[in-house]
Amino acid sequence: MALISPRNPITRLLNRIPFTGLWFDWFACTGPRKWLAGIALGACTCRPVPQIYLVKFSGAGMLFGMGPCLKFKARLALSVCALGCAFLMMACPLPSRAEEQFVSVWSYYCFPPFVTSKNQGLSHELIELLNARGQGRFRFELRLLPRKRIDLLLSDGITGLVLFVNPSWMGLRNLQKYEWTPSLFSDRNVIVSNVSRKVDFTGPESLVGLTLGGIIGRKYEALDELVDAGLIKRDDTTSEKSNLLKLCEKRIDFTTGPETMLRPLVASLCIDGQIYFSPTPLFQYTRHILISDASPALSEFIVQFVRELPANPKWIAIKDKYKLRD
Numbered sequence: 610m611a612l613i614s615p616r617n618p619i620t621r622l623l624n625r626i627p628f629t630g631l632w633f634d635w636f637a638c639t640g641p642r643k644w645l646a647g648i649a650l651g652a653c654t655c656r657p658v659p660q661i662y663l664v665k666f667s668g669a670g671m672l673f674g675m676g677p678c679l680k681f682k683a684r685l686a687l688s689v690c691a692l693g694c695a696f697l698m699m700a701c702p703l704p705s706r707a708e709e710q711f712v713s714v715w716s717y718y719c720f721p722p723f724v725t726s727k728n729q730g731l732s733h734e735l736i737e738l739l740n741a742r743g744q745g746r747f748r749f750e751l752r753l754l755p756r757k758r759i760d761l762l763l764s765d766g767i768t769g770l771v772l773f774v775n776p777s778w779m780g781l782r783n784l785q786k787y788e789w790t791p792s793l794f795s796d797r798n799v800i801v802s803n804v805s806r807k808v809d810f811t812g813p814e815s816l817v818g819l820t821l822g823g824i825i826g827r828k829y830e831a832l833d834e835l836v837d838a839g840l841i842k843r844d845d846t847t848s849e850k851s852n853l854l855k856l857c858e859k860r861i862d863f864t865t866g867p868e869t870m871l872r873p874l875v876a877s878l879c880i881d882g883q884i885y886f887s888p889t890p891l892f893q894y895t896r897h898i899l900i901s902d903a904s905p906a907l908s909e910f911i912v913q914f915v916r917e918l919p920a921n922p923k924w925i926a927i928k929d930k931y932k933l934r935d
Contacts, residue, residue: 709748712907713769714739717756720849721873722931723773724753732772734927735793742914747907763787763901770911771899779899788900788908790915794869794933797890798830801871802863803856803883810887820844822852822861829865830892849874857883865891869933 716723716732724730732751739749749770754762759771776789800816802808808819813831820842821832835841844861846852849871852864857880868890875884898915900908918924919935927933 709743709746710907712747712749712903713767714749714751714772715754715759715762715769716751716772717754717759718773718870719753720870721877722869725873731927731931731933735772738918738921738923738927739914743910747910763899766902768902768904768907770903771901773896774899775894775896776899777894788903788912790898790900790912792895792897793915793918794928795893795895795935796867796869797893797934798865799868799871799890800863800865800887801853801856801875802885802887803859804885806859806862807885808863808887810889810891816841816863819862822846822855822864824848824852832865832891850878853878853880853884869931872932 714736718724718732722731724732732753736749736751739747743749751772762769763771773793779787800808800810808816810816813835816832817835817840821829821836821844823829823843823845825845825847829836832841836843844855846855849864849866852861852866853871853875855861856864868886872886875881898911900911903911928935
């Protein structure tokens with residue numbers, strides 16, 4: 610191995626730059642071989658590098674690796690070790706903290722109060738509370754999906770959360786298979802009618818002879834048997850909004866749905882003065898978070914989070930904002 614003289618102006622320039630790494634001095638290459646390169650190796654100091662060592666490359670060596678060096682000096686060996694350690698530290702940095710675990714959160718409620726506009730509504734505000742609490746451990750992301758898609762994800766054993774559901778809706782098998790949080794809040798399906806033809810619900814028999822405004826494909830607890838028997842007429846449409854408008858036009862006698870959804874929808878349509886809510890609900894229930902195939906740490910975090918919600922000032926403000934029941 611030959612040495613490039615430190616008198617070389619390029620070498621002197623490089624030697625004046627504090628640097629830990631490799632310099633390829635192509636300008637200093639001489640001789641018939643065009644694959645000679647100058648490699649400047651600096652030990653981790655700010656002192657000038659006294660010499661630049663040449664390594665000979667052949668054509669194949671340029672493609673596949675460097676040829677063997679004839680001589681090594683102690684400083685060159687130390688510099689190579691220091692350089693190697695630096696590269697290892699950059700390639701494998703020590704983590705400063707544990708990485709956050711990404712968690713999918715699913716909901717099939719795409720209407721108020723759960724979703725009021727893009728990235729707004731009860732569902733999004735609950736996710737914000739979850740992320741604030743789980744910072745550094747968990748990162749929650751909301752996905753609005755059809756109910757059938759969520760059922761498929763659950764059957765495939767995908768880790769995730771389902772918002773605002775009740776165990777009785779998911780079947781007995783799912784009640785035993787998944788973990789459930791304490792109640793987030795209570796809700797009830799109410800009987801809604803036109804204010805000029807009020808329907809005061811006292812039991813299924815009080816609806817006999819009337820026309821129910823239903824949703825295509827939806828089942829109605831305690832009413833389906835009367836519909837099948839022909840005691841209640843059913844006129845289906847595609848949404849609760851359509852049923853409320855049909856009520857205003859007196860094309861149906863009553864409809865039913867979650868109070869948390871119907872009251873804000875009535876307000877948004879500005880038909881408060883035309884709609885009557887029966888004081889007695891069709892039935893009542895509580896809303897929970899379903900936990901699917903989660904680690905013990907995630908399950909414990911979610912359950913504890915819900916347990917502490919009643920004392921959370923932000924959650925109290927959210928419940929008041931959307932008029933949620935305890």
